[in-house]
Amino acid sequence: MPCKTCQKTEPEVSLKRCAKCSSESYCSRECQKADWKNHKKVCGKQGSSASASASTSTRGSPAKGLDQPIPDPFTRLDRGTYLHDRPEKDVYKLLIDTYRLRVEDMYRLEGEVEQDSLYSGASDGLAGFKKFLRKVSTRKGLLPSWWTPEKQKECEEFGMTSSEPSLKTGVEKADIIEHYGDSQFPMQLRMLGEAIWGNTPGGRTRLLFSPIVFQD
Numbered sequence: 001m002p003c004k005t006c007q008k009t010e011p012e013v014s015l016k017r018c019a020k021c022s023s024e025s026y027c028s029r030e031c032q033k034a035d036w037k038n039h040k041k042v043c044g045k046q047g048s049s050a051s052a053s054a055s056t057s058t059r060g061s062p063a064k065g066l067d068q069p070i071p072d073p074f075t076r077l078d079r080g081t082y083l084h085d086r087p088e089k090d091v092y093k094l095l096i097d098t099y100r101l102r103v104e105d106m107y108r109l110e111g112e113v114e115q116d117s118l119y120s121g122a123s124d125g126l127a128g129f130k131k132f133l134r135k136v137s138t139r140k141g142l143l144p145s146w147w148t149p150e151k152q153k154e155c156e157e158f159g160m161t162s163s164e165p166s167l168k169t170g171v172e173k174a175d176i177i178e179h180y181g182d183s184q185f186p187m188q189l190r191m192l193g194e195a196i197w198g199n200t201p202g203g204r205t206r207l208l209f210s211p212i213v214f215q216d
Helices: 029-056 073-079 088-110 126-136 149-161 173-180 185-197
Strands: none
Touching: 073 185, 088 126, 088 149, 088 173, 088 185, 126 149, 126 185, 173 185
16 A cells, blocks of 8 residues: 555555554655645544444454464554564564565665575575574564574574475565465564664665544
């Protein structure tokens, strides 16, 4: 889903959804303000519909690909608890695909080849993934409380033995959408990656640190 105002998409820009209705995405306060006159006419109605839908559905996100989908993934991303309260294998899968998508984004958007990755000619992405996990471990509170060096090793082994996600193959945005059945899932992984690296491909820092709700 592109920015409603300027039509730019991720990972070119970092998008955030309207906090009131979650139906539109914006890349900056300026773009959200520019569209507010039109959006406010439907925002309340869509917000009510979204709330009703959420209260009657227990599916969560994503539709498939994980053992335990979760509700409100973007709220969890904002709070830094996206990886918490999940089965171990789900955390492993999320970390592996966050790494794989980041490597792909950097190559496609920046022309930058990640060292120790498939793109640099390595037979697999294990060495690069280990570096990634070391970086993740420096982000206080991001990993679940059960994470230990032993669990990190399990995660690495899972990435080498699992058919999907696998550190032996690359991944593109379309692959993520197909595998998890959620068009918003690449955005979730990119936002998690942003929390780990501190920027998006291109070196931009996050434009919005929390969802915005405008008042009339």
